[in-house]
Amino acid sequence: MQEKVLKEILRHAREVIQIEAEAIQGLLERLDANFARAVEILLACKGRVIVTGIGKSGLVGRKIAATLTSTGTPAVFLHPVEGLHGDLGMVTPQDVIIAISNSGETTEIINLLPALQKIGAKIISLTGALNSTLARHSLVAVDVGVEREACPLGLAPTSSTTATLVMGDALAIALMRQKKFAEKDFALFHPGGSLGERLALQVKEIMHPLADFPVLSSKATMQDLLQVFHEHEEGLVLIFNEENTLAGLVTDRELKRGHLGSPHFLNQKIADLMITDFPVVEESTSIGEAWRLFGEKKLLAMPVVDKEKKLKGMITLQDILQCGKLKII
Amino acid sequence: MTIYPPKGLIIALITPFNERGEIDWPSWQNLLHHTLPFADGLFIGEGRIGEGIYLSNKLRLELAQGAIEAIKGQKPLFLGLTASTAEETMANFAEIGQKYGSLAEKGWLYLVDAPLWYHSNRKLPQFYETLLERTSLPIILANNPALISLSQKSWKRKNIRTNILKRLAAQPAILGLINLSDLKRALNYQRAVRPHRDFRLYDGDEKKFLAQPSAAGVVSGGANLFPGDWKEVVWASLNPSENPAQNFSLWEKSEKLKKFYQLYYNNPAKNLKITLYQQRIITNPRMFVGDAEPSLAEKEAIGEFLKEFFPEHA
Numbered sequence: 087m088q089e090k091v092l093k094e095i096l097r098h099a100r101e102v103i104q105i106e107a108e109a110i111q112g113l114l115e116r117l118d119a120n121f122a123r124a125v126e127i128l129l130a131c132k133g134r135v136i137v138t139g140i141g142k143s144g145l146v147g148r149k150i151a152a153t154l155t156s157t158g159t160p161a162v163f164l165h166p167v168e169g170l171h172g173d174l175g176m177v178t179p180q181d182v183i184i185a186i187s188n189s190g191e192t193t194e195i196i197n198l199l200p201a202l203q204k205i206g207a208k209i210i211s212l213t214g215a216l217n218s219t220l221a222r223h224s225l226v227a228v229d230v231g232v233e234r235e236a237c238p239l240g241l242a243p244t245s246s247t248t249a250t251l252v253m254g255d256a257l258a259i260a261l262m263r264q265k266k267f268a269e270k271d272f273a274l275f276h277p278g279g280s281l282g283e284r285l286a287l288q289v290k291e292i293m294h295p296l297a298d299f300p301v302l303s304s305k306a307t308m309q310d311l312l313q314v315f316h317e318h319e320e321g322l323v324l325i326f327n328e329e330n331t332l333a334g335l336v337t338d339r340e341l342k343r344g345h346l347g348s349p350h351f352l353n354q355k356i357a358d359l360m361i362t363d364f365p366v367v368e369e370s371t372s373i374g375e376a377w378r379l380f381g382e383k384k385l386l387a388m389p390v391v392d393k394e395k396k397l398k399g400m401i402t403l404q405d406i407l408q409c410g411k412l413k414i415i
Numbered sequence: 416m417t418i419y420p421p422k423g424l425i426i427a428l429i430t431p432f433n434e435r436g437e438i439d440w441p442s443w444q445n446l447l448h449h450t451l452p453f454a455d456g457l458f459i460g461e462g463r464i465g466e467g468i469y470l471s472n473k474l475r476l477e478l479a480q481g482a483i484e485a486i487k488g489q490k491p492l493f494l495g496l497t498a499s500t501a502e503e504t505m506a507n508f509a510e511i512g513q514k515y516g517s518l519a520e521k522g523w524l525y526l527v528d529a530p531l532w533y534h535s536n537r538k539l540p541q542f543y544e545t546l547l548e549r550t551s552l553p554i555i556l557a558n559n560p561a562l563i564s565l566s567q568k569s570w571k572r573k574n575i576r577t578n579i580l581k582r583l584a585a586q587p588a589i590l591g592l593i594n595l596s597d598l599k600r601a602l603n604y605q606r607a608v609r610p611h612r613d614f615r616l617y618d619g620d621e622k623k624f625l626a627q628p629s630a631a632g633v634v635s636g637g638a639n640l641f642p643g644d645w646k647e648v649v650w651a652s653l654n655p656s657e658n659p660a661q662n663f664s665l666w667e668k669s670e671k672l673k674k675f676y677q678l679y680y681n682n683p684a685k686n687l688k689i690t691l692y693q694q695r696i697i698t699n700p701r702m703f704v705g706d707a708e709p710s711l712a713e714k715e716a717i718g719e720f721l722k723e724f725f726p727e728h729a
Contacts, residue, residue: 101598105627108602115609141655189654214630233605233616234629239648239665240655 102236102244109232109245110252116229117256123226124210125260128159133180135161136207138169140194142247143186150184150254157262166194174198179206184257187211188230188246190218199223212250228253289376290369292406293390293399299324304333304360308352311359315341322387322402325360332397334360337386366391369398377406418522419613420555420591421491422631423455424649426638427464429687430478431697438478442697444485446639449696451490453642455632455649457482460495462529462562464636464683467495469704472503476510483515488523493555493634495527501534505546512550519552526550527593529557535570540582547588555591556583558604559619562595574600581607584614591615593634598627621676625669628652636683637675640690644668671724678716685709689717694725 128135135154139147147163154161161184164173177183183202187195190213202209203223211224214231221227230253236244300314304327314323315338327333336359344351344359366389367376379388380403387402428450431442451457459482460467460475467475479494486492496507508526518524534542547554558580560573574596575583583589584607591614594601601616601623608614615631618624624633630653638645651665679686685702689709692700709717 101627104598104602108605112605112609116612191654229612232630233609234601234627235652235655236627238625238628238652239662239669240651240653241662241665243655246655 105234105236106245106248108234109249112233113230113249113253113256116231118229120226121228121253121256121260124228124257125264127208127210127225128182128257128261129264131159131180131182131208133178133182133207135159135182135184136164136177137161137184137186138164138166138195138198139186140166140192142243143188143192143250146247146251146254147184147186149251150186150258153255153258154261157258158265159258159261166192166198169198169201170194174201174205177202177205177207181207183207183209184254185209185211185220185224186213186250187218187220188214188243188250190215190220190227192220195220212253214246214249228257287373288369289367289371289373289390289401290398292373293369293401294405295399296324296397299400301326302356304328304357306356308354308356308359311336311341311356322400324400325356332389333357334362335364335387335389336360339386361385364388366395366397367401368393373406376401380406417553417587417590417613418520420493420522420525420553420615421455422615422653424453424632424638424642424646425456425458425493425593425617425634426450426454426642426645427458427461427634427636429636429639429684429691429697430460430465430467430470430703431688431691431699432701432703433699434701436701436703438474438481439697439699440481442699443481446691446696447485450638450642451486453638453646454490456491456493456525457486458493458495458527458634461527461634461636462495462497462532462557462559464639464687465495466684466703468497468499468529468532468562468565472498472507474703476507479507479511480514483518483524488518488521491523491525492518493525493527495529495557497527497529497532497557499533501542504528504533505549508546508550508552508554512552516551524552525555525590526552527555527557529559529562531558531563531568531570531573531575532566533568535568536572536576536579539575539579540586543583543586543589547586553588553590555593555615555617556580556589557593557595557619559593559595577603577607580604584608584611591617591631593617593619595619598623601629622673622680624649624652625673625676636679636687637672639687640694640696641672641675644672648672675720678713678720682713686713686717689713690721693717693721 137147137151151161151163185195196219209224211220211227212230213221213227216227216229230249232245232249299320299322300318301324302310302314304325321338323336325334340359365383369390369392387400389397390399390401392398428446431439433439460478462468498504498507515524530539558575563573594604616629617631618629618633621633621635621637632649635645648669688700691697
């Protein structure tokens with residue numbers, strides 16, 4: 087490629103990026119109480135959030151609906167034309183509509199307004215024209231106006247759709263923060279994402295076989311237990327009874343508690359120290375669900391059983407943290 | 416309540432003259448009739464296109480007052496009143512403000528000033544503070560480095576400094592800027608005026624608007640000849656409808672307007688007048704200052720262009 091052509095291509099690309107970056111920067115000045123009001127309305131929504139828009143605004147609307155859903159605000163996309171041909175039946179008075187139109191005069195969106203108002207759904211608009219028909223008929227209008235488009239003749243909205251997309255993200259994340267939506271919830275809504283993918287794994291895929299852990303009889307002495315902890319680094323000892331069934335678990339934590347709690351530690355019985363009230367997880371349980379159980383029961387390890395409740399292995403909190411690359415919140 | 420100037424197509428009209436060097440009002444009326452239905456606003460006495468900076472001050476005021484009386488509020492009017500000195504400009508603003516102050520309240524009248532024509536960036540905000548004490552009319556600034564380079568003044572800068580614009584935009588009566596500088600400066604200006612949400616940043620360079628349109632609109636000289644096409648292109652640029660059926664037609668129009676721009680931008684008043692004269696919209700291509708006769712190359716290029724787009728008149 088000729089140097090001149092290369093330079094021209096890169097110059098054009100830089101100009102577009104500069105113009106769109108400025109459009110996003112400009113949103114900072116446009117953020118006002120209306121945005122906070124929109125978040126309040128969405129927080130109070132008892133129904134669903136329905137996003138609508140057409141053309142590129144429709145594509146952006148689909149992404150906003152997906153982002154809202156992923157971050158804990160159930161949302162669907164309504165194509166405005168389909169809306170006028172029957173899909174408006176999905177809208178209830180409890181729903182909140184997010185209507186997207188940069189000019190605020192898009193015919194297909196404006197045509198929806200009377201029906202939406204009759205239904206009684208609340209309308210939030212994302213528009214670049216605060217005095218437009220759409221803005222005037224909205225409960226709240228969020229300003230996504232831009233100062234310049236990067237493409238001529240309205241062939242393809244550029245800065246304006248970028249600004250709308252960013253404002254949609256801002257709405258979704260602000261809502262998520264208000265709802266205290268945590269990583270664990272995020273994972274539950276993201277079975278297809280990389281984080282979700284890991285947390286959607288089944289316990290059996292990351293559990294340890296029983297053979298990985300030291301085993302003691304429930305009749306063993308405390309000295310034996312200390313010896314086992316000394317020789318193994320797992321920090322977990324499985325205690326079996328005479329019937330060869332799992333009777334209890336002892337982790338570092340029980341050992342420390344026992345030692346600190348009694349001056350006659352070495353005279354204690356393992357049965358007094360071990361945890362016996364532990365849940366078990368089935369091997370088909372998802373990592374996400376297992377994580378929830380760990381949090382709920384405040385455990386460091388859990389036995390894994392098959393459908394017949396037969397002991398198959400162990401899973402530890404450490405396994406899950408490593409799997410999900412998570413941290414305890 | 417402040418009424419901001421309109422968004423969209425602001426047509427910068429040429430100023431026709433008769434053989435005696437007077438304003439040719441019949442031609443002007445004809446041009447008005449040709450353009451008015453398509454304009455969101457009209458700019459009278461623009462520096463280069465309307466020869467505003469070359470006019471005598473008497474003629475400048477005659478043009479301004481004649482235009483106000485003729486248009487009678489049918490469309491918002493931008494009046495170029497920049498004179499050769501700060502004092503004269505200030506007197507022009509005061510005189511028009513005194514006579515037509517009530518029109519501003521209706522959003523019919525805006526005064527346009529290219530301050531670097533007579534004043535440097537230094538102490539420009541203080542100058543406007545004084546000027547605004549003497550007029551009640553809202554002001555739109557013009558930043559036109561090509562115009563300033565024609566000035567006798569040897570200012571260090573040919574553009575209004577971004578920091579100065581930031582201070583000027585904070586004045587409640589300064590409502591917009593017509594900018595003819597490059598994209599980098601345009602983006603800097605955007606940042607500077609951002610706290611004033613309705614401040615209008617018009618593109619003064621049509622070619623730049625045709626590539627990356629400002630949301631406020633454009634000040635166009637080409638619309639003297641092609642007001643309908645410009646109106647359509649500006650409307651589509653500011654209100655993207657994503658109608659593929661329109662795209663090709665818009666693209667063709669845009670290409671035509673760019674081609675026309677290439678013909679006249681070096682000498683806008685002269686070349687616009689020649690085409691308007693050949694299309695019988697004005698009766699005389701005379702300039703206020705300088706030769707109206709185009710060079711042979713210009714003549715050929717204009718002839719070719721008119722033959723292509725107006726075969727019936729060629």
